[in-house]
Amino acid sequence: MTDVSRLPGAFVYHWDWQLRGLCREADNALFFHPSGERGAAHHAREEAAKAVCAECPVRIECRRHALQTREPYGVWGGLTEDERQRLLARSSPRSSRGAASAVA
Template sequence: MARPSRYAPDTLPRPHHWMEDAACRGTDISVFFPVSRGGVSTEVETRYAKTFCNRCPVQPECLRHALTFREDYGVWGGLNEDERAELIRKARREAERRRRRQREKEKANAGAAA
């Protein structure tokens, strides 16, 4: 982990990061970026990667990171890229519904006030 500042001495304690508590810490990173090879499908490799996520104490933080930084590939927080994209689509649709309901409510209130 990097120093808090390039001017800070190496002896300063480093801030704790959620990744330090991840169940996958120390695991070969390629596990979380499945590619079909050797007759093993990406689906099987994805399920294997998710076994780490299922027991991970920082799964929500990992998923939040992937959604915040738009990680395009791999398994993050227990979801693959397609599942994360669907989660984002659902959130956008729900936000649009809320905006639409709010506009309709504002129109109705404006009509009643007139």
Template sequence: MLPLPHQPLQVAAVPSQRVPAREDEGGPWHTEAVCRRDEAGLFFAPSKEPTAARLAREEAAKRVCARCPVMVECREHALLQPEPYGVWGGLTAAERRVVLARRRRRDVELKKAATAGQQIAAAG
């Protein structure tokens, strides 16, 4: 993404990235990631980035993710860690927080349903 004519080019401060723990038989999933060939600044926000610039940068990063063969593995890594910054697996940090909240609610509902089923079976 090129800066707008009235904005200076900002270089992203890239947080140190954790090495993904999961490895497949063919090696770690991240070796196949398309983003390894793109600049990291596309995936991580510079400090005090204007909203319009952030949204454009995130959309560009998501387009890279969309063509990545390990997008699902990347997304799950970011959700399991959880990665607090950047675009991972086609999701921003805010979008990952929504996914995690939904998973927590689903887990609570599944536990409630299992407990209710056990109580019904016991009362049988």
């Protein structure tokens, strides 16, 4: 579950980057795997999602958000769930700031 205590306040400038995301024009299912998806289908879907992210003008903001809130599902900012977990595991156990600052 996303750690909502890490979410920024309700100020628009904290969230307006989401309006510029290329994912808004794509099918949501591309970024979140269906139950039981495995193997080649899983890999192909993740690679297609990452291709969208690679061209996205807010990829860095999206990645930072996913790392700071410990987003548990989906491809965010070009990182899969497993990739985010590995980055967070390498960062300080007290804070995800180390991983979040390594997003570029």
